[in-house]
Each structure stands twice: as structure tokens, then as C-alpha cells.
Amino acid sequence: MSASCDEDVASSCPFKLAGGESPVPGSCSPAPLRNPSPPNELIGLSDSIGRTAFSKHWFFTTLMKLIKVIEKPKTDEVTDDSAATREKTPVVSIKDNEPVKSVDPEATSPSKNSAPENGGSADKENKAEETRIMNIDDDLQDELCQLWDMSSDEDVAKLLQEYKAVELLSEVITQSEAPRATEIAVGILGNMACTTSVCESMADCMTLVDISLRLLTNSDTPTLVEATRFLSTVLSSEKCQETWLEAWGSDTQHCQNIAFILSSSVNRDLISNSANLLDNLLDLSDVLCASWSSVQLVTSIIEALKQLGLSNEEGTYSLLHSLQLISTQTSGVSAIVDQVETIADVLVEFLLKICEDEIVNLEESRSAGVASAVSVLNIMLTSSPAGYSLLYSGGDCIRCLLKIIYACDKEVVILGTPKSSPSLTSGNSSLIRTLKEVLYVIIAETVTIMNTEETDVSQTEDDELSERTTPSLLNYMNSSCERPRLIALVNLLLSRNGQEVIKDILDLCSRYKLTRLEELILDCGDTTD
The missing domain is CATH 1.25.10.10 (Leucine-rich Repeat Variant)
Structure with a gap:
């Protein structure tokens, strides 16, 4: 085999060749007459990139x-060769009588159903540009x-x-x-x-x-x-x-470009990458976060959340965190309130998927995603008149919140490690504490809203009417919620000096005759001091 054959083979392979041997067996095998191979320990020392092969x-x-x-020149020069001349034929525009860039002659051949002579010059220039x-x-x-x-x-x-x-x-x-x-x-x-x-x-x-x-x-x-x-x-x-x-x-077009990708793409990798990019930008720059917080961007995030679901958790958590960051801006709160019904549906659906298992998994990434979702729920609850009814019209939202509160209360068990285990990272412990704070706020706000409602059931002795007018979340807590989750709720309130919130819950129990819930709260300790 000639030396040139060896060189051609070697140039097509990114890895250095041992002993001069070709990486391709067969016709390109090493020539029998050649200098001996160098010792193995010297092979490739001068040809390696750093410590790589x-x-x-x-x-x-x-x-x-x-x-x-x-x-390479971006246009092929026309030579005197007839074949080249046939391949690149100058075209003259009858309208302007100016030369147009060379194009494929087939584009102007009468047999190709070409456009009329006075038209189509732009198309020809586009083909020439190609x-x-x-x-x-x-x-x-x-x-x-x-x-x-x-x-x-x-x-x-x-x-x-x-x-x-x-x-x-x-x-x-x-x-x-x-x-x-x-x-x-x-x-x-x-x-x-x-x-x-x-x-x-x-x-x-x-x-x-x-x-x-x-x-x-x-x-x-x-x-x-x-x-x-x-x-x-x-x-x-x-x-x-x-x-x-x-x-x-x-x-500002850059923000619109990201919003367009999030709202129109069906490629999950692209949505996830775009979500991570948006999250980084909003987190790093308060200026961008303030100027980009708009209805358009919020709508795009919601569309992307619908597309991803939990199929790409990293992308979903980035979208939720972006939504939380937007909620810190006045314009962002207005944008969220504008889409409150759609956002409520998406966030409750997300929490339902997180809470599908009997014990909620709150590993580090999920803790962050859940905290973001609950934070946005709290903004909706306090900023929109419709927020309370949308979140608590059914029992799904309160069920999820109580399951998450229980998971936070049992964080070490859920992570599957003893308290001394290093796998319970400080980062995740911090996220759990943050999540507890957000949950406390949203429960306190919910109780306050219920206590300020003008519904008066104390004047009726009709048990059926009383049950019908009792808020659905209280009905769930009184009749269906498991005792350990209610205990976790009381523990959360007590750990945040929430005695006033507990007193308000007891007032609600008295108003709506919720005997089981009242007894359980009182059993947790002397909470009225």
C-alpha cells in the first residue's frame, strides 16, 4: 500500500494510530516494507491533545x-468552458435592464413553467443568493x-x-x-x-x-x-x-423570541432548554425580570407547562420558578391575575401529579418546584378576588397541600435516610424550610379569608344546609382527611407561632359544627393559650 493511502486513512480518524497501523482492515492494511514501529510507551506522545487519545x-x-x-469564494467563477457557461447563465431583467446574479438556467427555461418576463426577478435573485x-x-x-x-x-x-x-x-x-x-x-x-x-x-x-x-x-x-x-x-x-x-x-425582541418558542414548540428538549434559559435570565437580572414580566410571557409559560407536564421535570421546575420570579414584580402579578383561572388549573394539576403517591417525594429538585408552585398559588389567593374560589371550589388543592405539609413534617423519613445521614443535604433542608414558610402563609391566608366571609350559618338548625354552606376544604378536613396529616398541619402552625391561626380554625369549627376537626386540634395540646 502506498504512503499516501496511509496518510488518507490517518487523516480521517480522530484517534492516534498505534505502530503506524491503519484503523481500517482490508485493502488499507500496513505495507510490508516500512520502518519498525516505535516502542509502545512513546507512541503518540507528540500527537496527543493534552491527556487525551x-x-x-x-x-x-x-x-x-x-x-x-x-x-472558498461564495460564487463560482464563470469560465470560458461551455459547460460552465451553460451552468451559470447571466439573466437580464427586461424591466430594469440590469444584470441579475447567475442562476440555474433551468429556472428560466420556458419548459419549466417560468413566470412572465416582467415578473419573477426577485425569485431569481433569491435562487442566486442560495x-x-x-x-x-x-x-x-x-x-x-x-x-x-x-x-x-x-x-x-x-x-x-x-x-x-x-x-x-x-x-x-x-x-x-x-x-x-x-x-x-x-x-x-x-x-x-x-x-x-x-x-x-x-x-x-x-x-x-x-x-x-x-x-x-x-x-x-x-x-x-x-x-x-x-x-x-x-x-x-x-x-x-x-x-x-x-x-x-x-x-425586547429577545424576550418575544423565547416566549414564541415556549408557546409554539412541541419538542420537549427545546422547551426544557428554553425554560432553563429563561429561568437563569430572570434569576440573574432584576432589570430583565421587571421588563419581561408580561401577559405574553406568562401565557407562554403556561402553554409550555401544559406541553411538558412531568415528562421533563427539570424543565417543568424551571418554568414554575420563572413564574414565581415574575410574581415578584407588580406587572407580573397583574399578568398572573389576568390568567388566574388557567394558571389555577395548571398548578393544581401539577400538585396532583406530585401527590399521586401516598407519601410525597420531596427530593431537592421537587422541593424547589413545589415551593414555586405554592408561592404562585399564594399570590393568586391574595391578589385575585377569584383566587380563593378557584383554588378551593373542589377538594383537590387542599388535599395536595395537606399531603405536602405532612411530607415536610416527615422529611427525614421521606428521604429514606436517618437524621445523621449526609445525603440529607443542607440545600434540601433549606428548601424544606422555605416550603414550610410558604405553606404556612397560604394556610394562614386561607383561614383569614374564610373567617371574613359573610356566610352566616349560625342562625339555622338545618344540618343539611349547614353542611352545604360549609367550605369544601373544611368539609374535607373534618370528614375525610387522615389524622396524621391534620396533626402535621397543627405542628406546622405551632412551629411558626401560629396560635392565632389555630384559634381562627377553632372558631370556624364552632361556626360550622365541625366536631371531629375541633377535637383533633384540641387533642394536639393546649393551643388556646
Whole structure:
């Protein structure tokens, strides 16, 4: 086999070759006459990238191919060759008598049902524009895919940065309208951004900052998946957050682009990535949170929650946290109140799914999601006249809240570990405490609302009327709720110095003749002191 055959095979493989042997058996087997292989301990020392088994030779070869494609003229020069002349025929517009860019002659052939001569010049220019767009052949795409996999390694990412890969890949994204090429380029950048030093340097490339944000208008779903992942990753570095946040705040269209993706996409990976991106942006910037809190964004979040359900828990929890962050803004509260009925249905459905098991699982991520959902419920309860009736018209919401309160009360058992176990992380303990605070507030607000209602059942001796006018949540607590959950509720109130709330509940028990609930509360201790 000739030496050139060995070189061609080696250049197509990202891994260094041991002893000069070809990775492809068969016709490309090593030639019988050649220099002996070096010792195994010396093989590849000069060709490895850092501590990896990746070949520098293959790496450079692939980058050089990409550079050649980028630097290649975007229009093919017309030569005197008749075949080339036939392939690229100048077209003259009768209307303007000005030359139009070269197009495929078949587009203007009378046999192809072409448009009238005075029209269609714009279509011809569009076709000509397509010939100027950079494309990447399948072989190079495959090699770039291998580079994509390699780029997650820190040593490879740093070498890519050293050889200006950020600028090269930015040029690919700018010039290419081949969706696969754009997806690969963005994917490589996303992997590179996982290396802190590389991520920080990316913020200095304003071309990359600009084009990556404009990618949110791309119509190709795989490209959008990678773009949203990349935009979330670059926000992880504190040193470059300011640059990216300023870029996000420079145009309100960026918020509309995210809202459109959330409201219209059915791809769960894309929705989840977009949800994580939105959550990061709202959490990192009070300015963005204030300016983006709108009915449009709230509506988009609700649509995305309907699409995800619990099929992608990370995305769902990010959406709920975004909704909670929006609820901290005056404009956000107004937007939530505007959609209060739809939001109530979605949040109660979420809580029902969380509470499907007899014992609610409150691992760290779920604790955060549940706390966000309950916080938004509390905003709805206190800010909307319809909030109370929507949340408590049936028994589902109070059942879920009491199950969650019980889970918080038994947090160590639910996590399946003894108190001394390190797996009960401080982070999750903090989340449980936060969740307890939110639950206490929502229960206290609910009791206050019930006590201020003008319903007066004390004047009637009709037990049937009394039962019919008793709030459904109190009926559930008195007749159906398990004793351990009610005890957990009393423990929660007592732990937050909620004696006044307990007195109000006892007043309600007296008003609506709820004997079981009253006795149980009194059995928990002397709560009236």
C-alpha cells in the first residue's frame, strides 16, 4: 500500500494510530516494507491533545478543511468552458435592464413553467443568493460531528480556542444555511463553553454574542436546541454574565423570541432548554425580570407547562420558578391575575401529579418546584378576588397541600435516610424550610379569608344546609382527611407561632359544627393559650 493511502486513512480518524497501523482492515492494511514501529510507551506522545487519545494531526486537518470552506469564494467563477457557461447563465431583467446574479438556467427555461418576463426577478435573485451560501459536504460534516464529541474535553476545548475556533465557527453560523452545519457549529461552541476560561473569552467576541441571540429566530429545531443550551451555559460564568445580560436587555425582541418558542414548540428538549434559559435570565437580572414580566410571557409559560407536564421535570421546575420570579414584580402579578383561572388549573394539576403517591417525594429538585408552585398559588389567593374560589371550589388543592405539609413534617423519613445521614443535604433542608414558610402563609391566608366571609350559618338548625354552606376544604378536613396529616398541619402552625391561626380554625369549627376537626386540634395540646 502506498504512503499516501496511509496518510488518507490517518487523516480521517480522530484517534492516534498505534505502530503506524491503519484503523481500517482490508485493502488499507500496513505495507510490508516500512520502518519498525516505535516502542509502545512513546507512541503518540507528540500527537496527543493534552491527556487525551485524540490526534492533533486529525484535529488540524479538520480545522484546515473548515477554513478552506469558509475562505472558498461564495460564487463560482464563470469560465470560458461551455459547460460552465451553460451552468451559470447571466439573466437580464427586461424591466430594469440590469444584470441579475447567475442562476440555474433551468429556472428560466420556458419548459419549466417560468413566470412572465416582467415578473419573477426577485425569485431569481433569491435562487442566486442560495448559490452564494456556504455549504459543507457530508464527509466534513461527519468529521465535525467527531470534533463536536471531542470538544467536551477541556484540553480539546482549549486547543480549539487557541486556534481561533470560536471565530471560525461563528463564521460558519453566519454564512451557512445548511441546518446540520449550523447545529454542529453551535453544538461545538456549547461544549467549549463548559470550560470556564473558554467561556469567559467568548464574551469578548461580540460577533458570537450577536449571532447566538439571533439564532433564536432560526426555524430548525435541532439548531434551536443547541442554541438555547449554549446561551444557558455561557451564563454560568460570573465573569462574563454582565456582557451577555446587557445583550439580552438590548432588544425586547429577545424576550418575544423565547416566549414564541415556549408557546409554539412541541419538542420537549427545546422547551426544557428554553425554560432553563429563561429561568437563569430572570434569576440573574432584576432589570430583565421587571421588563419581561408580561401577559405574553406568562401565557407562554403556561402553554409550555401544559406541553411538558412531568415528562421533563427539570424543565417543568424551571418554568414554575420563572413564574414565581415574575410574581415578584407588580406587572407580573397583574399578568398572573389576568390568567388566574388557567394558571389555577395548571398548578393544581401539577400538585396532583406530585401527590399521586401516598407519601410525597420531596427530593431537592421537587422541593424547589413545589415551593414555586405554592408561592404562585399564594399570590393568586391574595391578589385575585377569584383566587380563593378557584383554588378551593373542589377538594383537590387542599388535599395536595395537606399531603405536602405532612411530607415536610416527615422529611427525614421521606428521604429514606436517618437524621445523621449526609445525603440529607443542607440545600434540601433549606428548601424544606422555605416550603414550610410558604405553606404556612397560604394556610394562614386561607383561614383569614374564610373567617371574613359573610356566610352566616349560625342562625339555622338545618344540618343539611349547614353542611352545604360549609367550605369544601373544611368539609374535607373534618370528614375525610387522615389524622396524621391534620396533626402535621397543627405542628406546622405551632412551629411558626401560629396560635392565632389555630384559634381562627377553632372558631370556624364552632361556626360550622365541625366536631371531629375541633377535637383533633384540641387533642394536639393546649393551643388556646
